[in-house]
Amino acid sequence: MGIGRNLSERKGRELRELREETNTTTNKSRKNRRHRLRKMSPGQRLFQTCNEVFASTGPGIVPSPQHIEMLLSVLGEIKQEDLDLRPDMPYFSTKTPRRTPKITYLHIYKCEQFSMGIFCLPPSGVIPLHNHPGMTVFSKLLFGTMHIKSYDWAVDFSPHMSPMVKPSEIASQTSDIRLAKVKVDAEFNGPCDPSILYPADGGNMHWFTAVTACAVLDVLGPPYSDPDGRHCTYYQNFPFSNYSVDGISIPEEERKTYEWLQEMDEPENLQVVGKMYEGPKIVEN
Template identity: 45%
Template sequence: MPVQVGGSKVAEPRARLELSPTAVSDKGRASSKKIRRRRQKAPAAPSQSPMQRLFDTSREVFLASSPGFVPPPDAVARLSGILNDLKPHDVGVDSSMPYFKHADSKGPPRVTYLHFYDCPKFSFGIFCLPKSAIIPLHNHPGMTVFSKILFGSMHLKSYDWAKSPPESHDTAIEHSDGARLAKVNTDSVFDASSETVVLYPENGGNLHCFTALTPCAVLDVMGPPYNRADGRDCAYYDESPYLTGGDEQYSWLKEVSTTFEMKGIQMPRKFSVSA
């Protein structure tokens, strides 16, 4: 430190520091450690957005997708886990949007489909239902579908085609008028706390209908998508009761023409994904 001499500050002479070869070597190692520490503290790469993570996982799960494809259980669990963690703000929706309002009191509430992505292997998007809106009973030919409610609550009823009539019933499983026997898979209310529902080409509730009890949003990932040219268009059905006298529930389902239409909207670029 400086010393006082006659009112002036004079710096002390600096002592000469002799470094031994060992000290020089230690200094070099210390510098090397600092460099390594600096490298280790380099900024981390930005994390993926939830939608990008959903896209990447869906692409992996449906890589071998074709009509009738069923992902292996570990892949189903992985994609379901990502969907279970999604929140409305991750995908840019909330109940204040006009898609969830019943604007025309003269007709039934209109369903809007927010389209995110589709390719021959899979597609995903969000169904926006105002209160009391209905997506009629329909099928998913040769498809595996993951459905997650993001907010709101809805009644879900689903069926699978019966392979045989119930025990003690000798009726055929098809009518001459084209109606087919189907077994009820699900008849319950679901909300945002419910885990992802998965349906498969032959089971899990391949035919289903939604009835919105409140404004609600449902994200669907499906593979492969509908393909009219490939003979896998969406079909709609009317249901009529089939009395069994047992605990299991069945209905006759008959394909019908319908005027049901959804409004399709492409999601904004900020929620787009990189293929």
């Protein structure tokens, strides 16, 4: 019995030492990583962090909470000057005020795991209501005032209640209308904290309306891919009172937080011009 106790104590001591050694190695690794990132430009730091965060994710797979915090922290530190952006650049002005202004997308980087880019919106520029299928999306309003409205599909109904109707009274519309819940409907002033939306939560469907010239830094994981079935789908919205469904009853005071969304073709007046990002260079390792 004495031998057994001594052996148990020795094994326990060895296990504690191993844990301490592992914790020390992990802490050193984290410190070294933070030190390497601090020496990089903000854009390069974002690229390296995205490489790490999205390395083991995929469609519908959300990064770990630790990775999410890591990426939000890096995004939170980025400023417009870090990316060589100014509100007086041509991207943010319009020559024909009566027309819907065109939007410029500055492509920074794209691979199978993630994409990085900047949307440049002149005043009154609109990115219509659209979705992000299977994606985790990080965004930061770098400057400007923007109205953002976002939705998630309504899921707070019992299984026999199908939140789907067909607008038979509108003959030209044949696709289903689906009930969605408004998550955000407000104006934001940049720079502000980065936001995150998830594949099925957090406002996966949203639209942007520029009150003033705006720049939005976007990170998608994974990016859109038509061959893989990740299409960008556009929607039009209708008040909850427009339609009714048997079995769905929402209290009067909550009805403003629900709307019907219907798929639509890409709006004809939407003009998005793609250009390569010309700011500080991103180096792929």
